[in-house]
Amino acid sequence: xKKVIVLGAGLVGKVMAADLAKSFDVTAVDYSQDALNEAxxxxxxTKQADLSNLTELSQLLKPFDLVVGAVPGFMGFNxxxxxxxxxxxxxxxxxxxxxxxxxxxxxxxxxxxxxxxxGVAPGMGNIILGYHNKRMxxxxxxxxxxxxxxxxxxxxxxxxxxxPIDVIxxxxxxxxxxxxxxxxxxEALSDPELVHFDDVGTLESWNSDGLRSLIRTxxxxxxxxxxxxxxxxxxxxxxxxxxxxxFSYEEIDVKGIKVRPVDxxxxxxxxxxxxxxxxxxxTVMRIVMEGEEAGVKKRYQYNLLDRTNNGTLSMARTTxxxxxxxxxxxxDGSYSRKGISPPEFLGEEKAHFDFILSYLKEREVHYxxx
Numbered sequence: 001x002k003k004v005i006v007l008g009a010g011l012v013g014k015v016m017a018a019d020l021a022k023s024f025d026v027t028a029v030d031y032s033q034d035a036l037n038e039a040x041x042x043x044x045x046t047k048q049a050d051l052s053n054l055t056e057l058s059q060l061l062k063p064f065d066l067v068v069g070a071v072p073g074f075m076g077f078n079x080x081x082x083x084x085x086x087x088x089x090x091x092x093x094x095x096x097x098x099x100x101x102x103x104x105x106x107x108x109x110x111x112x113x114x115x116x117x118x119g120v121a122p123g124m125g126n127i128i129l130g131y132h133n134k135r136m137x138x139x140x141x142x143x144x145x146x147x148x149x150x151x152x153x154x155x156x157x158x159x160x161x162x163x164p165i166d167v168i169x170x171x172x173x174x175x176x177x178x179x180x181x182x183x184x185x186x187e188a189l190s191d192p193e194l195v196h197f198d199d200v201g202t203l204e205s206w207n208s209d210g211l212r213s214l215i216r217t218x219x220x221x222x223x224x225x226x227x228x229x230x231x232x233x234x235x236x237x238x239x240x241x242x243x244x245x246x247f248s249y250e251e252i253d254v255k256g257i258k259v260r261p262v263d264x265x266x267x268x269x270x271x272x273x274x275x276x277x278x279x280x281x282x283t284v285m286r287i288v289m290e291g292e293e294a295g296v297k298k299r300y301q302y303n304l305l306d307r308t309n310n311g312t313l314s315m316a317r318t319t320x321x322x323x324x325x326x327x328x329x330x331x332d333g334s335y336s337r338k339g340i341s342p343p344e345f346l347g348e349e350k351a352h353f354d355f356i357l358s359y360l361k362e363r364e365v366h367y368x369x370x
Contacts, residue, residue, distance in 0.1 A: 001025045002331050003063060007051055007079060008070035009039040011161050012093065015316040016068055018042035019324045019363075024331070029060065051075065054082045061086045066331055068323065069094050072163035077103075084110050091115045091326050093319060095122065095166065097173065100213065104340040115341045118326050119319035120304075121145040121226065122212050123343050124367075125287055127322070127356060128302055129214065130347025136293035138221045141214075144195060144205050145285040146229025147315040149275065150307070157231040159281060160273040161315040164266040167273070170228060171238050172247045175207035176215060177225040183215065189242070192235050193227070197284055199305055204232040213342035229284060241265070280308035283318045303368045318365055325359035 002024050006017040009030035017028040021044050028039045029047045036046040049060055051071055057079065061067060067083045069076060069092035076094030083090045084107050092115065100116040107114045117123055125143045132138060149159040160167045175188050190207045197203060210226030218224065241247060246265045251258045275281065285304040292298065306314045326343075329335040329352055337345060346352045357367060 002065040003027070004066045004068060004327065004331075005029060005061065005064040006044075006068040006070060007057075008072075008094075009035040009044075009046065010070065010163070011313055012316045012320050013068075013070035014039040014042060014044065015312055016070060016320040016324050017044040019321060020068070020327060021045075023328070024066075027064075051079060054078060057082050058086055061088055064088065066090070066327060068092070068327060070323075073097060073166045073169060080114060080116070081106065084112055084114060087112060089113045089330050091118050091323050091330065093117070093119045093123070093323050095119070097169065100340045100342065101216065108339040111338055113330055113336055113338060113341060115326050115330070115335075115343065115346065117212055118323045118343050120283060120315070120322060121285060122210055122214075123319065124304075124322045124356075124360075125210075125226070125285070126214060126343035127347035127353065128287055128367075129218065129289065130344030131350070131353040132289050132300060133218060133221070133344070134348045136289075136291050136298060138218075138289050138291040139223060140288070140290040141218075141221055141224040142288045143210065143226040143285065144229055144287075145210070145226065145283075146203065147283045147318075148203075148229070148231060148281060150280040150282055152231055155237070156269075156272060157234060158273060159275045159279070160270070161275075161281070161313055164270045164273060165262065168247050168262060168266060168269075170208050171242055173209045175209045176211060177207065178211070178215060178221065179223055179225075181222040189235050189239055191227075194232060195229070195286075197286070197305070200282070200284055202232060203229045203284070204235060205229050206235055214344060217342060217344055275313070281314055282307045283314040285318075301370045303370075304366070306365055309364055317363065318360075321360055321363045321365055322356065325356045328359070329355065 004024040004026045006028045009028040020026045027045045029049050067088045067090040071094050073096045076096030077098040087110050174185050192206045205227035208228040246261050248261045283306045287302040289300045
């Protein structure tokens with residue numbers, strides 16, 4: 001039985017570890033003992049370690065065959081680099097801000113497969129686009145996606161499944177999209193639109209930097225955009241917080257003490273954004289691709305509406321099970337491309353695409369296609 005190590009035992013990490021434990025010898029690692037205690041309730045082996053200590057991490061990785069990364073984004077790049085240098089294959093959902101292709105040569109040198117951004121979006125959206133890009137000439141790609149609490153609660157009407165600093169990054173990182181073949185860069189939270197979704201209602205979409213690797217790997221598609229979804233009204237208060245400087249990484253002096261406003265905000269917002277016991281949430285995604293297939297105009301639409309299921313959070317299911325599906329493909333040798341592989345590379349092969357969709361369906365994550 002192959003040995004898999006899951007780096008990070010948070011709300012998503014523990015779900016992935018439990019899913020993989022059905023097929024592999026799995027150990028979840030985290031600095032937080034509370035997080036490990038929750039993972040242990042899911043019959044997962046655990047180990048406490050400081051994953052920011054890269055020397056310690058190198059030693060920790062030695063007995064394992066495959067690595068799953070589920071750490072906050074600011075840790076992701078250095079951890080992926082350490083995993084590569086340890087000669088281990090990896091599937092990662094840390095969504096680190098650095099360009100993953102900076103590690104491509106190193107990964108090829110060590111002969112390892114590193115799949116980055118392997119969540120729901122980025123992740124499953126890339127896989128879907130990768131599949132269709134091989135089979136048609138796509139002119140337009142749009143992905144609208146968001147994870148929200150089922151009950152809207154003032155003032156935030158939002159709850160975080162990921163690290164609060166990673167969520168804040170969505171609100172401050174410049175948003176890139178492609179229009180008429182040209183790269184466009186706008187501030188996050190720009191160009192808000194109201195969009196209706198069946199069984200959900202009206203949500204507000206805004207520009208976020210979700211395309212990531214697609215800008216590099218899909219230069220043939222002239223129009224591509226991803227927008228994040230929130231309940232209407234959220235954008236205005238987020239803009240106020242951002243413009244006040246409360247999301248800034250620049251240190252300020254407060255009574256002789258240097259602090260980063262973003263660290264203070266993350267500390268304040270985490271309890272406010274934390275899901276209460278038994279509180280449910282949902283993930284909604286709509287992907288639309290338009291173009292020509294065999295000389296015929298085609299429009300494909302994928303819809304996802306997933307809710308908390310038997311106590312397992314939807315964002316953990318939709319993100320985590322995409323990642324664990326890919327772990328299986330690497331573990332059994334089905335996917336072995338060396339170097340950095342963004343998820344769209346996996347979508348190119350029909351067998352991989354069908355396996356991932358089937359794997360998700362078995363876990364009651366359903367994508368409807370029209």
